Amino acid sequence: DTAVSQTPKYLVTQMGNDKSIKCEQNLGHDTMYWYKQDSKKFLKIMFSYNNKELIINETVPNRFSPKSPDKAHLNLHINSLELGDSAVYFCASSLAGGRRWETQYFGPGTRLLVL
Amino acid sequence: AQTVTQSQPEMSVQEAETVTLSCTYDTSESDYYLFWYKQPPSRQMILVIRQEAYKQQNATENRFSVNFQKAAKSFSLKISDSQLGDAAMYFCAYRSYTSGYALNFGKGTSLLVTP
Numbered sequence: 370d371t372a373v374s375q376t377p378k379y380l381v382t383q384m385g386n387d388k389s390i391k392c393e394q395n396l397g398h399d400t401m402y403w404y405k406q407d408s409k410k411f412l413k414i415m416f417s418y419n420n421k422e423l424i425i426n427e428t429v430p431n432r433f434s435p436k437s438p439d440k441a442h443l444n445l446h447i448n449s450l451e452l453g454d455s456a457v458y459f460c461a462s463s464l465a466g467g468r469r470w471e472t473q474y475f476g477p478g479t480r481l482l483v484l
Numbered sequence: 485a486q487t488v489t490q491s492q493p494e495m496s497v498q499e500a501e502t503v504t505l506s507c508t509y510d511t512s513e514s515d516y517y518l519f520w521y522k523q524p525p526s527r528q529m530i531l532v533i534r535q536e537a538y539k540q541q542n543a544t545e546n547r548f549s550v551n552f553q554k555a556a557k558s559f560s561l562k563i564s565d566s567q568l569g570d571a572a573m574y575f576c577a578y579r580s581y582t583s584g585y586a587l588n589f590g591k592g593t594s595l596l597v598t599p
Contacts, residue, residue: 402586410523410573414586425584459529463585472519473587475529 372396373476375460381482382450390445390479392460399464400424401443402473403435406457418443447481455483486511488578490590497566498598504551505561505593507576514538516580518552518559519587524572532574535559563595571597 373394382388394401402425403415416435417425423435432448443462447454460476487510497503509518520532535543535552542550547564563570573594577587 400585404587410592412575412587412589412592414584414588417584417586425586457527461529471585472531472534478527478529480527 373460373462373474375458375476375479377479378477379480379482381484383484384450384452386450387446387448388450388481389447390458390460390481392443392445392476394441394460394462394474394476396462396474398462398474399440400462401437401440402461402463403443403445404459404461404475406459406478408456412459416443416445450483452483455481457481486513486516486578486580486583486588488576488588488590490574490576490593492593493591494594494596496596496598497563497570499566499568501566502562502564503566503595505563505574505576505595507559507561507590509557509559509576509578511557511578511580513580513582516578518550519577519579520548520550520559520561521575521577521589522570522572523575523592524569529575533561566597568597568599571595 400419402417406412418437421437434446437443457478461473463471463473489508516537518535522530533545551560573592575592576590
Protein backbone atom coordinates (compact mmCIF):
# COMPACT_ATOMS: atom_id res chain seq x y z
CA ASP A 370 0.00 0.00 0.00
CA THR A 371 1.86 3.03 -1.27
CA ALA A 372 1.21 6.07 0.90
CA VAL A 373 2.34 8.79 -1.52
CA SER A 374 2.82 7.80 -5.14
CA GLN A 375 4.14 9.73 -8.10
CA THR A 376 4.02 8.99 -11.79
CA PRO A 377 6.17 8.77 -13.70
CA LYS A 378 9.33 7.98 -11.73
CA TYR A 379 11.52 9.00 -14.65
CA LEU A 380 10.81 11.51 -17.38
CA VAL A 381 13.13 12.32 -20.26
CA THR A 382 11.95 14.97 -22.67
CA GLN A 383 13.06 17.65 -25.11
CA MET A 384 13.31 21.35 -24.45
CA GLY A 385 10.10 23.19 -25.23
CA ASN A 386 7.80 20.27 -24.46
CA ASP A 387 4.97 20.32 -21.92
CA LYS A 388 4.82 17.57 -19.30
CA SER A 389 2.87 16.63 -16.19
CA ILE A 390 3.78 14.76 -13.03
CA LYS A 391 0.98 13.19 -11.02
CA CYS A 392 0.85 12.70 -7.27
CA GLU A 393 -1.64 10.78 -5.20
CA GLN A 394 -1.80 10.06 -1.47
CA ASN A 395 -4.00 7.52 0.30
CA LEU A 396 -3.28 8.72 3.83
CA GLY A 397 -6.35 10.89 4.18
CA HIS A 398 -4.14 14.00 4.43
CA ASP A 399 -5.47 17.38 3.45
CA THR A 400 -2.22 19.23 2.75
CA MET A 401 0.06 18.41 -0.17
CA TYR A 402 3.36 19.87 -1.35
CA TRP A 403 5.73 19.94 -4.30
CA TYR A 404 9.47 20.21 -3.64
CA LYS A 405 12.30 20.48 -6.14
CA GLN A 406 15.70 18.87 -5.53
CA ASP A 407 18.42 20.29 -7.75
CA SER A 408 21.62 18.68 -8.97
CA LYS A 409 23.38 19.65 -5.73
CA LYS A 410 20.68 17.83 -3.73
CA PHE A 411 19.19 21.05 -2.36
CA LEU A 412 15.48 20.68 -1.60
CA LYS A 413 13.19 23.67 -1.91
CA ILE A 414 9.44 24.09 -1.56
CA MET A 415 7.57 25.06 -4.70
CA PHE A 416 3.86 24.83 -3.86
CA SER A 417 1.54 23.76 -1.10
CA TYR A 418 -2.17 23.04 -1.20
CA ASN A 419 -4.55 22.66 1.71
CA ASN A 420 -7.96 21.18 0.90
CA LYS A 421 -7.46 22.00 -2.78
CA GLU A 422 -6.58 25.63 -1.98
CA LEU A 423 -3.16 27.04 -2.86
CA ILE A 424 -1.42 28.24 0.31
CA ILE A 425 2.23 28.44 -0.73
CA ASN A 426 3.47 29.62 -4.09
CA GLU A 427 7.19 30.24 -3.93
CA THR A 428 9.08 32.14 -6.59
CA VAL A 429 8.61 29.64 -9.35
CA PRO A 430 8.33 30.44 -13.07
CA ASN A 431 4.78 30.73 -14.40
CA ARG A 432 5.53 27.73 -16.58
CA PHE A 433 4.92 25.60 -13.49
CA SER A 434 1.27 25.17 -12.58
CA PRO A 435 -0.03 22.92 -9.84
CA LYS A 436 -3.52 21.48 -10.04
CA SER A 437 -5.43 19.80 -7.25
CA PRO A 438 -8.59 18.07 -8.51
CA ASP A 439 -9.29 16.76 -5.00
CA LYS A 440 -7.43 16.65 -1.73
CA ALA A 441 -5.86 13.28 -2.51
CA HIS A 442 -4.21 14.50 -5.71
CA LEU A 443 -1.77 17.27 -6.56
CA ASN A 444 -0.43 17.31 -10.09
CA LEU A 445 2.36 19.46 -11.47
CA HIS A 446 2.21 20.69 -15.03
CA ILE A 447 5.26 22.24 -16.65
CA ASN A 448 5.07 24.20 -19.90
CA SER A 449 7.90 24.95 -22.32
CA LEU A 450 10.47 22.87 -20.49
CA GLU A 451 13.97 24.28 -20.14
CA LEU A 452 17.32 22.64 -19.43
CA GLY A 453 17.32 24.17 -15.94
CA ASP A 454 14.13 22.33 -15.06
CA SER A 455 16.09 19.09 -14.88
CA ALA A 456 15.80 17.96 -11.26
CA VAL A 457 14.05 15.53 -8.98
CA TYR A 458 10.54 16.59 -8.03
CA PHE A 459 9.07 15.33 -4.79
CA CYS A 460 5.46 15.32 -3.76
CA ALA A 461 4.65 15.19 -0.04
CA SER A 462 1.57 15.24 2.15
CA SER A 463 0.63 15.83 5.77
CA LEU A 464 -2.38 16.42 7.96
CA ALA A 465 -3.66 19.97 8.38
CA GLY A 466 -0.83 22.47 8.52
CA GLY A 467 -2.14 23.91 11.74
CA ARG A 468 -0.51 21.04 13.57
CA ARG A 469 3.05 21.98 12.86
CA TRP A 470 4.54 18.82 14.25
CA GLU A 471 2.79 16.70 11.67
CA THR A 472 5.20 14.58 9.69
CA GLN A 473 5.35 15.11 5.98
CA TYR A 474 5.38 11.90 4.00
CA PHE A 475 7.25 12.00 0.73
CA GLY A 476 6.65 10.26 -2.56
CA PRO A 477 9.49 8.42 -4.32
CA GLY A 478 10.36 11.42 -6.48
CA THR A 479 10.26 11.98 -10.24
CA ARG A 480 13.57 12.47 -11.97
CA LEU A 481 13.07 14.88 -14.85
CA LEU A 482 15.76 15.22 -17.50
CA VAL A 483 15.36 17.88 -20.16
CA LEU A 484 17.55 17.44 -23.23
CA ALA B 485 12.81 33.55 5.75
CA GLN B 486 14.34 31.06 8.09
CA THR B 487 17.66 29.58 7.04
CA VAL B 488 19.03 26.19 7.95
CA THR B 489 22.78 25.57 7.80
CA GLN B 490 24.53 22.24 7.67
CA SER B 491 28.23 23.04 7.74
CA GLN B 492 29.50 19.52 7.02
CA PRO B 493 29.01 18.56 3.36
CA GLU B 494 30.49 15.11 4.04
CA MET B 495 31.15 12.97 7.09
CA SER B 496 32.63 9.53 7.53
CA VAL B 497 32.22 7.02 10.34
CA GLN B 498 33.29 3.45 10.96
CA GLU B 499 30.73 0.77 11.60
CA ALA B 500 29.71 0.56 15.26
CA GLU B 501 31.11 4.02 15.99
CA THR B 502 29.21 7.20 16.82
CA VAL B 503 28.92 10.24 14.59
CA THR B 504 27.34 13.66 15.08
CA LEU B 505 25.91 15.76 12.25
CA SER B 506 25.52 19.45 12.93
CA CYS B 507 22.69 21.81 12.05
CA THR B 508 22.08 25.42 12.95
CA TYR B 509 19.13 27.59 12.03
CA ASP B 510 18.19 31.21 12.06
CA THR B 511 14.77 32.29 13.29
CA SER B 512 13.06 34.93 15.37
CA GLU B 513 10.14 32.64 16.21
CA SER B 514 9.68 30.80 19.47
CA ASP B 515 7.34 28.08 18.22
CA TYR B 516 8.66 25.81 15.52
CA TYR B 517 9.59 22.23 14.76
CA LEU B 518 12.82 20.64 13.62
CA PHE B 519 13.33 17.45 11.69
CA TRP B 520 16.08 15.21 10.39
CA TYR B 521 15.36 13.36 7.15
CA LYS B 522 17.49 10.65 5.59
CA GLN B 523 17.81 10.16 1.84
CA PRO B 524 19.55 6.89 0.85
CA PRO B 525 20.64 6.21 -2.74
CA SER B 526 17.10 5.00 -3.45
CA ARG B 527 16.15 8.70 -3.26
CA GLN B 528 13.29 8.11 -0.82
CA MET B 529 12.97 10.77 1.90
CA ILE B 530 12.66 9.10 5.30
CA LEU B 531 11.92 10.87 8.57
CA VAL B 532 14.57 10.03 11.16
CA ILE B 533 13.57 12.16 14.14
CA ARG B 534 11.69 15.35 15.05
CA GLN B 535 11.83 17.87 17.87
CA GLU B 536 9.26 20.36 19.10
CA ALA B 537 10.93 23.65 20.04
CA TYR B 538 8.87 24.05 23.22
CA LYS B 539 10.16 20.74 24.59
CA GLN B 540 13.47 20.92 26.42
CA GLN B 541 13.93 17.18 26.41
CA ASN B 542 15.97 15.92 23.48
CA ALA B 543 14.19 13.51 21.16
CA THR B 544 15.50 9.98 20.72
CA GLU B 545 14.59 7.20 18.30
CA ASN B 546 16.54 4.01 18.92
CA ARG B 547 20.13 4.71 17.79
CA PHE B 548 19.31 8.28 16.76
CA SER B 549 19.20 11.19 19.17
CA VAL B 550 19.39 14.95 18.94
CA ASN B 551 21.11 17.64 20.93
CA PHE B 552 18.71 20.57 20.78
CA GLN B 553 20.13 23.87 22.05
CA LYS B 554 17.35 26.42 21.56
CA ALA B 555 19.31 29.47 22.68
CA ALA B 556 22.17 28.58 20.39
CA LYS B 557 19.74 27.59 17.60
CA SER B 558 21.52 24.31 17.18
CA PHE B 559 20.02 20.91 16.39
CA SER B 560 22.63 18.17 15.94
CA LEU B 561 21.94 14.53 15.16
CA LYS B 562 23.88 11.75 16.88
CA ILE B 563 23.94 8.30 15.34
CA SER B 564 25.18 5.60 17.70
CA ASP B 565 26.43 2.15 16.71
CA SER B 566 26.56 3.20 13.05
CA GLN B 567 25.50 0.61 10.50
CA LEU B 568 26.22 0.29 6.79
CA GLY B 569 22.56 1.03 6.13
CA ASP B 570 22.95 4.47 7.72
CA ALA B 571 24.95 5.65 4.72
CA ALA B 572 22.85 8.38 3.11
CA MET B 573 22.32 12.11 2.74
CA TYR B 574 20.94 13.62 5.93
CA PHE B 575 18.87 16.77 5.80
CA CYS B 576 18.00 19.04 8.68
CA ALA B 577 14.68 20.87 8.25
CA TYR B 578 12.71 23.64 9.96
CA ARG B 579 8.97 24.11 9.96
CA SER B 580 6.74 26.82 11.39
CA TYR B 581 3.59 28.80 10.81
CA THR B 582 5.43 31.52 8.93
CA SER B 583 6.91 28.95 6.55
CA GLY B 584 3.37 27.93 5.66
CA TYR B 585 4.15 24.58 7.26
CA ALA B 586 6.50 23.72 4.42
CA LEU B 587 9.90 22.34 5.32
CA ASN B 588 12.94 24.58 4.97
CA PHE B 589 15.87 22.27 4.35
CA GLY B 590 19.59 22.60 4.91
CA LYS B 591 21.94 21.61 2.09
CA GLY B 592 22.50 18.17 3.53
CA THR B 593 25.38 16.10 4.87
CA SER B 594 26.53 13.02 3.01
CA LEU B 595 27.35 10.27 5.51
CA LEU B 596 29.72 7.49 4.52
CA VAL B 597 29.89 4.39 6.72
CA THR B 598 33.03 2.28 6.39
CA PRO B 599 33.35 -1.36 7.48
